[in-house]
Amino acid sequence: MSTERELLVVGGTGMLRPAVHDLLGSGARVVLVSRRPERAAAGAPDRGRLVPVAADWSAPERLGEAVREATGGRPMAEALLWVHTPYDEGVHASLDPLLSADATVVQLWGSAGADPRLSRPLPGQYAPPRAYRSVVLGFADTARATRWLTDREVSDGALRALSDAAPEQIVGRVEPWSDHP
Ligand SMILES: NC(=O)c1ccc[n+]([C@@H]2O[C@H](COP(=O)([O-])OP(=O)(O)OC[C@H]3O[C@@H](n4cnc5c(N)ncnc54)[C@H](OP(=O)(O)O)[C@@H]3O)[C@@H](O)[C@H]2O)c1
Structure with missing residues (x-):
C-alpha cells in the first residue's frame, strides 16, 4: 500500500502557489484544480508529483468528474480549497464522494470586501469523522x-x-475590522 501523501487543492495557482510548492517539495502528490492548473508548475520543486486538473468551479459536476478521472477514484484524505462564493457550495457537493470518510478539509475565506465572519455558510458535507477547518x-x-x-x-x-x-483559524488579524487596509 502506498504511503505517499496526496492532497487535493482547488484554486492553488495564485496565493496558494507557495503552499503547493512546499507540499510538492515535501514529497507529497498534489492534485491541483483550476482553469489553468499548469501555471502552478512554474518554479515547482518537483513537477512530477503535480497532477493538473483543468476545471472551472462554476461547473462543479464537471469539476468533480475531472478530479475523479485524474485520481482514478482514489479517496482524497486532505483537501485545501480556495473557491469564490457562492461556487464553493457546488464544489463541496461534487467533491463529497471523492473524499475519504475521515478527510481533512481546509477552506480559505477572503476578507478584502467585508468581514467574512458575517456570512459564513457551514458546509454540510463535513460532519465527523471528517474534519472541516475554515481559515x-x-x-x-x-x-x-x-x-x-x-x-x-x-x-x-x-x-x-x-x-x-x-476548526476556525485566522491568518493575521481581523479585529477590529475597521483597521483593515
Ligand atoms: N486578507 C488578505 O490579506 C488576503 C490576501 C490575499 C488574498 N485575499 C483575498 O483573496 C482575493 C484574491 O483572490 P483571487 O481569487 O484572485 O486569488 P488567487 O489565489 O490569486 O487566484 C485565484 C485562484 O483560483 C483559481 N480560479 C479562479 N477562478 C476559477 C474558476 N472559475 N474555476 C476554477 N479555479 C478558478 C485561479 O486559477 P485559474 O485562473 O487557473 O482558474 C487561482 O488558482 C482578494 O481579493 C482577497 O479577497 C485576501
Missing part, C-alpha cells in the same frame, strides 16, 4: 498602517491549518 484571511500590521497578507503568509496559514485541528 479567514485577515490583514497584517506595518509600522504605520495595515496591509493585506502576502501569498507566502496566506500559504503558511493554509499549510498550518492542515495540521492544526482548530
